[in-house]
Amino acid sequence: MTGAVPDPLPDWLRDARRVTVLTGAGVSTDSGIPDYRGPQGVWTRDPDAEKLVTLSYYVADPEIRRRAWRMRADVRAPDVAPNAGHRALVDLERQGRLRALLTQNVDGLHQAAGSSPEHVLELHGTVHAVECLSCGDRTSMDDALARIDAGDPDPACLVCGGILKSATVSFGQALDERVLDAAAQAAADCDVLLAVGTSLVVYPVAGLVEVAAAHGARVVIVNAEPTPFDGLADLVVREPISTALPRLVGAG
Numbered sequence: 558m559t560g561a562v563p564d565p566l567p568d569w570l571r572d573a574r575r576v577t578v579l580t581g582a583g584v585s586t587d588s589g590i591p592d593y594r595g596p597q598g599v600w601t602r603d604p605d606a607e608k609l610v611t612l613s614y615y616v617a618d619p620e621i622r623r624r625a626w627r628m629r630a631d632v633r634a635p636d637v638a639p640n641a642g643h644r645a646l647v648d649l650e651r652q653g654r655l656r657a658l659l660t661q662n663v664d665g666l667h668q669a670a671g672s673s674p675e676h677v678l679e680l681h682g683t684v685h686a687v688e689c690l691s692c693g694d695r696t697s698m699d700d701a702l703a704r705i706d707a708g709d710p711d712p713a714c715l716v717c718g719g720i721l722k723s724a725t726v727s728f729g730q731a732l733d734e735r736v737l738d739a740a741a742q743a744a745a746d747c748d749v750l751l752a753v754g755t756s757l758v759v760y761p762v763a764g765l766v767e768v769a770a771a772h773g774a775r776v777v778i779v780n781a782e783p784t785p786f787d788g789l790a791d792l793v794v795r796e797p798i799s800t801a802l803p804r805l806v807g808a809g
């Protein structure tokens with residue numbers, strides 16, 4: 558079934574007790590965070606911008622790092638706040654029906670909306686922390702941006718002098734195995750997998766949909782554009798996320 562949110566909701570969705578949610582950039586676009594791969598995405602319009610999040614370029618080129626830090630300063634934009642889609646997933650958790658919230662987003666908006674940090678698995682890391690690529694020392698993005706504001710355009714690790722980078726997973730960098738394992742468990746152990754605002758083209762995350770389906774879960778996809786898994790889904794919704802999600806979780 559493809560199109561609008563069904564009214565009434567199918568029993569299997571309304572009665573689902575363990576819902577694993579997988580979110581992508583589409584959840585955050587209503588909050589003013591750009592979608593990188595969509596039709597109007599940053600990388601679609603400016604392929605060179607992809608270098609900012611590609612590890613080999615980042616390590617090799619100080620100018621790429623300076624540009625990347627300036628991009629990270631955007632996380633402080635005062636108008637970036639959670640939207641109705643994020644809040645609907647907080648409602649799902651309060652209903653006691655959230656198995657896990659897996660996100661490809663690095664913006665921290667699920668936690669800002671009120672989702673419990675222990676329920677959120679950040680598959681691609683977070684922009685709110687910074688890691689040293691040499692010694693692994695972890696500090697806050699706020700501290701790094703304060704150093705940039707103070708005139709250091711490419712701050713080095715204060716422990717070892719190594720290159721610092723946002724604690725996000727860049728191209729060429731592996732996902733955290735523990736986070737990925739926990740995500741796979743949550744996909745294998747749910748009644749419904751709800752994939753929202755993700756194009757489902759990037760592996761290994763896209764494979765989580767197959768894991769859920771292989772373990773008998775129903776699959777719901779909410780995305781503006783078709784995904785490779787629409788044919789496998791029990792329900793595909795094309796409506797805007799911030800209006801569809803509250804109704805899908807019975808909160809609207």
Ligand SMILES: [Zn+2]
Binds near residue numbers: 689692693716
């Ligand atoms: Zn270091």
